[in-house]
Amino acid sequence: MTKRKLTFGAAGVLLIIYLLTGLYTVGSDEMAVVTLFGKVLQDRVPAGIHYRLPPPFTEVKKPKVKVIKRMSVGFKLLDKAQGISPSRDERERLTGDANVITVGMMVQYTVRDPASYLFNTESPDFLVRKAGEALLCKKIGMISVDDLLTVGKAEVELYLRQGLQAFMDSVGAGLSIRSCNLQRVEPPAEVIESFNDVARARANREKSINEAHAYRSEILPRARAQAQQIVQEAQAEAAARISRAEGELARFEKVLSEYRRNPGILKQRMYWETVQQILANARKIIVEEGKDGRGTTLRIVTTPP
Structure with a gap:
């Protein structure tokens, strides 16, 4: 009897320990998804301590939904950190006016829907890279190299962000594209x-x-x-x-x-007026009798102006 009780007691303790394995915690930057035999049972489980059926019945996955992820296009972040230059095939693009340009892009995104992120696509992060490359090639092929190097950069970045977000929504990747930033837009080294x-x-x-x-x-x-x-x-x-x-x-x-x-009177008056104007400026007046007593000669020396 005592042996049976010990056996049941031990089994009860093991059962309690097993049931306690169903406890799990979700971090402040995480959101949990609980699946039962592969089917989503709970979605968007917030931060804190929670309980679910112990394994192997259920499984918990906790993607970080508040962490901004980064994906490079045209180069690899690990190679860049190690000082390895990207290949020409990775960076070179053909513009709309048939010029070759080297360009890279950094995509920043977050997980918006944890369940969609985990189960709708096989590798959503890799999908971001490939879709970004396709959109980048398409847009650069639509504009000239001059626009890309000057005023067209912002237009390209906006097009890439909107296009990439639309694609992610269409495949249900559960991602929110925050930004698409072009990097090192320049002609080839040659x-x-x-x-x-x-x-x-x-x-x-x-x-x-x-x-x-x-x-x-x-x-x-x-x-x-x-x-x-x-x-x-x-x-x-x-x-x-x-x-x-x-x-x-x-x-x-x-x-x-x-x-x-009266012509005679006017002539006489004009004559005396003229004589008066002349005499007004006269400095010396010389009167000489004419030869043989005929008439007189009047000489007037005026003041110099």
Whole structure:
């Protein structure tokens, strides 16, 4: 009897220990998925201590849903850390204007749906790389090398992020694409100096154009102001001359009217007015009798101006 009790007691202790193996913890950056014979029993189990049926009935997988994962395209992170350069096939792409460009991309993503991440695709991280390579080749083949090296980089990154997210949603990978960042976008090493020469020439051209625009913006207002001033001075001079001419014309018409009424008196008056103007500036007056007593000669020495 005592032996039987010991046997049942030992079995009870073993059963309790076995049942306690069903306890599991989920970390703060994790989310658990519990499966029963391969079928999802619980999804999105939050952080904390939880219980499930002990193995082998159930299995717990705990992907890290708050950790930002990184996947490289065009190079391998391990090779980069070891200083190994990527192969030409990995990095070189053909642009829309038939130029070869070397480009890499870093994709950052998180697990959005743990169950989909674990069971819908065989290797979602590898899928990120391959889908990213396909989208990168497609987009770069649609734009020119100049756009890619200058203003088109942001457009490419946005296209890649949206396209990669749409693909992941279509296959149910359970991933959220945070960013797609292009890295080391540059021509191949064999022709990089030629590309740099072209870039410098374009920069110099833009600089010259900008300087010409700046000079034009500076000189045109000044020239317009000077032209306006000249026009105003000419208009003022024309108005003054017209005014003087009209005054002289009025005086002439007045004199002409008087001359027609009494020519002799007007001639005499004009004569004495002229003599008066001359004598007003006279410094010396010499009166000489003419030869044979005929008439007199009047000499007037005026003050020099």
